[in-house]
Amino acid sequence: MQILYAVDFDVDEVRLNTNNKISKIAFDTALQCAADWINQTAGNPISVTNLQNNGFIALKSNRPNYMRTASWNALGDGISRTVRLEVVDKDKNTEGEFFTRITLGFLEDQLKLRVSMARTFPTDWLSPMPPADLRQPGVITKLIRSDRINLRIKKQRQDGRYIQIRSAAEVDTLIDALQGNERLPILIIHARTIPALDAARMAANKLVGLVRVVTVDYSALNQITRELPLCAPNYAGARLVWSDISAPTVDFDTNKVNGDDSDWLRAQLMNKLAPVSVLSRGVDQTYRRARQEQSTARINEAEARSDAVAATGDLSAQVNMLKEQIQTLQSDIKDWQAIAFEAEAEAIQAKAQAERVPALEERVNQLDIALNAKHIEHDETAQKVDPWASLPLMESGSKEKAQELFLRLQELTSEHIIFTGRALTSWKKSRYPRPGEMQEALVKLSQAAIKLYDGSERSMNHLDKWLYEEFDLKVALQDDTIGKKRTLWKFIHEGRPYNRTPHIKVRDNAPHQEVGRIHFALDSTHARIIVDHVGVKLY
Helix, strand or coil, X not given: CEEEEEEEEEEEECCCCCCCCCCHHHHHHHHHHHHHHHHCCECCCCCHHHHXXXXXXXXXXCCCCXXXXXXXXXXXXXXXXXXXXXXXXXXXXXXXXXXXXXEEEEECCEEEEEEEEEECCCCCCCCCCCCCCCCCCHHHHHHHCCCCEEEEEXXXXXXXXXXXXXXXHHHHHHHHHHHCCCECCEEEEECCCHHHHHHHHXXXXXXXXXXXXXXXXHHHHHHHHHHCHHHCCCCCCEEEECCCCXXXXXXXXXXXXXXXXXXXXXXXXXXXXXXXXHHHHCCCHHHHHHHHHHHHHHHHHHHHHHHHHHHHCCHHHHHHHHHHHHHHHHHHHHHHHHHHHHHHHHHHHHHHHHHHCHHHCCCCCECCCCCCCCCCCCCCCCCCCCHHHHCCCCCCCCHHHHHHHHHHHHHHCCCCEEECHHHHHHHHHHCCCCHHXXXXXXXXXXXXXXXXXXXXXXXXXXXXXXXXXXXXXXXXXXXXXXXXXXXXXXXXXXXXXXXXXXXXXXXXXXXXXXXXXXXXXXXXXXXXXXXXXXXXXXX
């Protein structure tokens, strides 16, 4: 078996218990996330109750010629509860197997979660295996989106988001973090284009527990270049800084970072980080401890029954009891052999990785970046500047000017509004003659996005009325012509389909070239508005 990937998290309830007792809510919530992930391909849904007893289920495979199954093993109870879930994808042609394992259990009074991936070789003959196309298991996405639990590595929350670094104080904090060794590897991206931000977003969301992603502007880049030149990315580029700052950094092609494939950077990082995660995370300590406790309990129980039978003097009963003890021990031997095999496989792979990466021969202590560790004192007498009053100005047909504005609006709204590459292209192609009116509408929509996703209860059925009354925006949520033509309303962003039928009417009752439109999708899952078209009317 080849271990390919491993991440470990602490799991906490969002609302901490005042009595400091171990949270049952956190355990059940995490288990529910695992059940929801399994149920995506299950014919008969399973529940949290099912997962707390040993079980097996056949799943629907999304790959041809593959068979997918899930099995789980529940050990202990109370603070000793541990559940190990294993999903196996088996190639019917080669007999090769791909494993995704999830272990949830308590270790030293802390709820622990481990997610790992591995594969078996379909043959004993000496043939090179193609590199695995590794992708973060979907259960992690379920977990980080839960509003009831937090995932942490030590004290730092893992939320699947990148961190924006802009001010001199923020850069100072980043530099302090870079020089410490108790952190995750850090990917620094000089994000000056929409595609670069898409790449940052993808890497942060799909490499949770492996890397922390930060984006910097030109000023922050210059400060990093002056103080830690070996850690600074190239202009408009990206650089990976390992947990050990003395290890050689990894630079990524600027053209690729700013290219159309937002998944390219994630794939490159996964190929580099996954093997090191195996080296760092070692064996599954939570499951090993649970199995050891179960084995000890079974042996003690068997010895007690054996002593009771021996006291009766019944030789036949003693023979049967000894046979039962042998069966118990044989079962334990098989389990421990499996655990030992896994540990040996990880040890062999760790040794190979150490030989390939001399700078990381010692185990890398993977912890998170503490960008908020410093308390920045602000000068109360300093003049406050309204960031909305000094925005970049759009120009008709200028993709560069539009990109400057789009990036600034994304930053000001903490990405409650984002713009796709098609939004840029549509602005350039349309050469809309009234850029001031278009910018005014975009600013209002951005401010609306902040308020829309501030956590307050609102009825989406009256969104158009709310936008008009609060922000003076004329909005149409439906359009008969667009609704009849899939190519007009459907678009793909970050691998998911969205509907861009909703639109802002910037100007109406004018020549077609002056009929301005902003088409967007509402993404409540990620609390954001996705703008996919900025320009003239689509038809």
